Amino acid sequence: MARKRASLHYHVYVVELGDAVWNNARFRRCNPDYRLGMPFVYVGMTGLDPDVRFDKHKAGIQANNFVRDHGVRLLPALYAVYNPMPYQAAVEMEVELGIALREKGYGVWQA
Template sequence: MPKTQYQVYVIELSKRVFTESAKFRKANPQFNGVLQCLYVGMSSKPPKTRFEQHKTGYRNQKGHNLASPLVQNYGMYLRPSLYNHIAPVATRSAALRLEESLALSLRRQGYAVWYN
């Protein structure tokens, strides 16, 4: 059986998220409105599948909501040019570190970013 691989992905959010979500605004005080609002996540699923799960409000077998309300309400499309250069990793913990690293890097570039 092939080993699970995790990858990071980036979803562009509508800029409405900045005006409508206080928690998003608070996380991005540096945002000047020039670049886009983004969600950075990681998953063992392909990015397209994970995006669809966010948009449809996917719940796992235990009934836990695995969809981000920010993506469900404001997600527009995947931004592969911002993550395709990052190779999948073998562990969830490595993927979480990559997710945070990518999110903070994008934030430093001027994007408004949400990540878990």
């Protein structure tokens, strides 16, 4: 039983990105269906607490450049319900959550 609980320590997370990220051509190319006025976000997964992972991004430690340069805050309302989970579930949920947010018109970046 303890082993099963230990494996449930992976998380998906969503970071709000500042509007200036839209000035990046690569970001725009990956979001052709972006709807004006919707948020820009980064969707990731981690074995750390999402708050710790966000702080590492902002400090430049194993950071995604968009989060390091444009990350504003975590958006737990978009991900907290899914956490924690096993590794494979987090890998799959990261992709599914990114797709779902894109379908709603968000500008999404995933590493």
